[in-house]
Amino acid sequence: MFESLPPREEDSILRLMKLFADDPRVGKIDLGVGVYHDAQGRTPIFAAVKEAESLLVRTQESKGYTGLTGAPEFHAAMAGLVLGTTEQPIAACATPGGTGAVRQALELIKLAAGPARRVWLPNPSWINHASIIDTLGIPRATYRYFDAATGGIDRAGLRADLAEARPGDVVLLHGCCHNPTGADLTPQDWADLTALLAERQLTPLIDLAYQGFGNGLEADAAGLRAMVAALPEALVTVSGSKNFGLYRERVGCVLAPCKNTAHLATTQAALAWLNRQAYAFPPDHGARVVTTILTTPELRASWEAELDGMRLRIAANRTALAGELRRLTGSDRFAALQDQKGMFSCLGLSTDQVTKLREDHGVYMVEDSRINLAGLTDATIPVAAEAIAAEL
Ligand SMILES: Cc1ncc(COP(=O)(O)O)c(C=O)c1O
Missing domain, CATH: 3.90.1150.10 (Aspartate Aminotransferase, domain 1)
Structure with a gap:
């Protein structure tokens, strides 16, 4: 074989x-x-990681399984960090790293997809985006993003390309610190894109792997928060590898703000099922370290x-x-x-x-x-x- x-x-x-x-x-x-x-x-x-780990070693009483989508405290901590305070129902799922989050979000898109639903990627993008999309057999399209002449965004190209997107298509965006160009959307760009996505009935898939590395934790999430609040639904994939320095512990999650509680229940169940098919329970140690840091003021x-x-x-x-x-x-x-x-x-x-x-x-x-x-x-x-x- x-x-x-x-x-x-x-x-x-x-x-x-x-x-x-x-x-x-x-x-x-x-x-x-x-x-x-x-x-x-x-x-x-990070010093806070060392502290949180030693606290866990001293106080943790069981290594029994968590839920299929990870611990609810982790979901709440990550939703707070990424989305801020929100009333929107949010489905959430722990994953092995940001790559796992991207994979599971794309699996979810595939599960929900009619055959025509495409995922639009910026040109360029993190190389794994295209390769995971292709591995899953999801139709893929590209929109212009980086303007090499100015080192900024090709706004006219982006608008012209996304004008070709069909209702139901998904548009992948980098939440901040675009990999590989470092060219980020301004607050105005986020607002313009939100209007475009709403008008054309497109769903954003926002990949956030570097929150805190650009303009600061709050500023780096501001654009995506405004977009998520204005649209009926979204997918946000989060990595804890870089901003918690937990590369090898594989900390990540999918956050899926939903239109209503019925969608929340279906989406949460779908994420649990997808985890079950791939690896059942997601890694817990890094997620628990992150939860401890985010919920302990000194840490x-x-x-x-x-x-x-x-x-x-x-x-x-x-x-x-x-x-x-x-x-x-x-x-x-x-x-x-x-x-x-x-x-x-x-x-x-x-x-x-x-x-x-x-x-x-x-x-x-x-x-x-x-x-x-x-x-x-x-x-x-x-x-x-x-x-x-x-x-x-
Ligand atoms: C844009 C982007 N998304 C996701 C990831 C995934 O990170 P990890 O799987 O290491 O958490 C990375 C890492 O390089 C990235 O650059």
Whole structure:
């Protein structure tokens, strides 16, 4: 049987990680992998996570199964964090990480889909979006999103493409800190898109993997909150990997604000059934750590302060790299780096330039020239900027 398995190419980012690990050069710089690094190059454990874990170790009395969609306290804590205070009925489901949330939300869409329902993806998007949609056999369409010339949003392209969407289609949006471009929707964009979705009867699927990394916890959720409040229903997929630093614990959830309590019951039952088919009970440890942090004032304050420090470090790296590139190139070509949000930006370099940066300068980035701004330090910013400028 195994001989008939179709060959699969290794994930390009994992391949890049391997190349980086095998590179003997002392000054090599990793801007490829999508995890937060501090100024020492570490991916730290939040102090609040350590505290919450030790509290759990001391007080937890059972590891018996939770519900099929996870613990209700986790749902409530995540709904509060992401959606704020709301009267809307919300179906919720814990998942293994944000990827699990995206998968289960798309499974739900498939379950609810007539054959014609399409999912619209921004161009570009996180590469797993398209591959999960294709794996599930859901029809997929693309709308213009990123304007490489300005480093911002291609508003005319976006409107023109979504004008082709049919009632019942789903539009995937990045809640904040767009991966891979860092080009985010403004509050006005969210309002305009809300009107467009309402008019054309489209459902948003909002993927939120970096809340707190852009403009702050509240600001990063403001656009999606306004959209969700104005539309009859929505799907929000949440990852706790980055903003709680719980990458390997697999913390995520689907939040589904519904039109009424009848829809709530059906949606909640469908999410439970989908979890049952895939892995039955979702992972609990990370979800419980997150719940403990969000519901314990001292831990929450500590977490928010540490997260804010990360956000400010990334923003400072953005300003410094943009400044250095302006100085070296004498142009504003990279000015948008400063306005973009979150860990990622695309430099707009060719595959050849990306290869030369890796091979000749030891500066590693993803093939589409996505860089992780958290991979830079005060010491490496001038080095990386010199290398980039040398390859233009
Ligand atoms: C846009 C987006 N969605 C979802 C995820 C999933 O994150 P995880 O499965 O690690 O929680 C990521 C991670 O890179 C992402 O960038």
